[in-house]
Amino acid sequence: MTDNNSTAEEKKYNKWIVALSVIIPLAVAALFGVNLRALGFDVEPLTVLPPIYATINGVTALVLLTALWAIKNKKRKLHENLMKFAIALSVAFLVMYVAYHMTSDSTKYGGEGLVKYIYYLILITHILLSIVVIPFVLITYVRAITNNFERHKKIARITFPIWLYVAVTGVIVYLMISPYYA
16 A cells, blocks of 8 residues: 555544544543442442552553564564554553442542652643543554554654553552552
């Protein structure tokens, strides 16, 4: 496929990328504000989920690093499979995260002093970049599946560190707040 054909094929996906990049954060924000227990539904809180989805974040970070190693060592099919796995892990994380927050009360961070400011700095950057990374991941993926590898490489250099930061800080946020879970 020529570069022009690849770019034209990419454009077919643009509406989906924009829609998902807006819908996902809005849906998460809306669902985050819904507590099924508070609304009178008889649901068990899914208190087992935070360590599971924190582990998924850690595994995602390892998968991303392994995928980087794979592509640097010209193992393209391995890289492709690892990246698809990383996307699947991120989707699994998101589903569990929303499910937990729809069945459980929010946990307040109990740290004090400098560590409290560090926690909130990490948390806020984690949340903001988890929103920012959505279109980057989608664009990077589309450029790969449309065989536009030069453009894929260019955006992957931006996507990778953001996604890795989000995955790693997800684990850090969990470790910092876990002593305060009820």
